[in-house]
Amino acid sequence: MRTFVPSLAACAVAALLLAGCGKHNAAHEHNPNAAASGPISDSGDTGLRPKPGATVAMGDPQHGAAIFSQNCASCHGAQGAGGGIGPRLKAEKSRKNYQQAIAWIKNPQPPMPKLYPAPLSESDVNDVAAYVESL
Template sequence: MKALSQKRRHPLAAVVLLALALLLTGGLYAVATTTNQAKAETSITAASDNDIAEGQKLFVSNCATCHGTNAEGTQDGPALIGVGAAAVDFQVGTGRMPMQMQGTQAQVKPGQFTDEQTHQLAAYVASLGTGPTIPEQQHLDVANGDAANGAKVFLANCAMCHNAAGAGGALTRGKFAPSLMGVSEKHIYEAMETGPQNMPVFNDANLTPQEKNDVITYLKAQEVNNSPGGFALGSLGPVAEGLLIWTLGLGVVLVFTVWLTSRSA
């Protein structure tokens, strides 16, 4: 026992423990990297060489001006190496890219590319580096989701920007969180995966695929029944409600004052 205690106090004991900790951390990182790389390779394999080649042509013709010929980025646009297919599918599919004009953030507009062309662009960018893939249908089916749990997850992680009803809201310096009503299940999932614009990234370590599916289920339930209490007032919460009450109350006071004045005259 005494010999063991002496070994623990050996000057090199701390160095040995540090080395073991570094080896363990490195091993876990290697396993995680290998898993992500395998997912990326599977995604790239699913896209044909023709899709990647056609996507490269579309990229050079429409995206290279801002993002660089090899997607390395320029002063007008970030590098796209490693952003993954999901980011391209979201940005291009919602019409945000190519941008109509420079501004605080890209605006939603009708898409410039067909679904096939969007798939080809996504395939090309995915071939440049590891990144989030386009979600599988099983993660988008609201029949597999729990709206009640989705509401909890949404309120804890998303409502501070998009508000509790998903109606959107203003941010700082002219930025805004868009309304989530009418957004497709795929694009909602991709937004959580990739964190577009001012949005944080919610990868599988932050929100599991099931929790993302629950959030989608909650938002789709909001679309069907988004104002069970009466007038929605823009779904902006107590600010709009308080303004309405104040305006109506002040109007009643003014009308009553005018009535009293007319009677006294």
């Protein structure tokens, strides 16, 4: 009986070691694309500007309208018509283009709240800018 207990313990340890070796642990696996999937900069403005004449993919103005009504209309009015603390955005001529709208949303001046990078994502910012440009 005395030789049976150490043999049983040795078998149990061996079984645990073998079970642990067979598990796939993704946390320790090297993934060369992992760093590329996260944000490169959280400053909002990279300083990069599109080349003159370059086309920029527009966001989705319908989705932008929904985001605008939740996050912007309380200050800029329904459909950007004004009436709150923020300026009227409908038919705004001082804003030069879509890229400038994106830059303003990402780097607002007080009293406008900073909503990027959270709660608004890069895609959300593009969508809101597309909506504002459609007003």
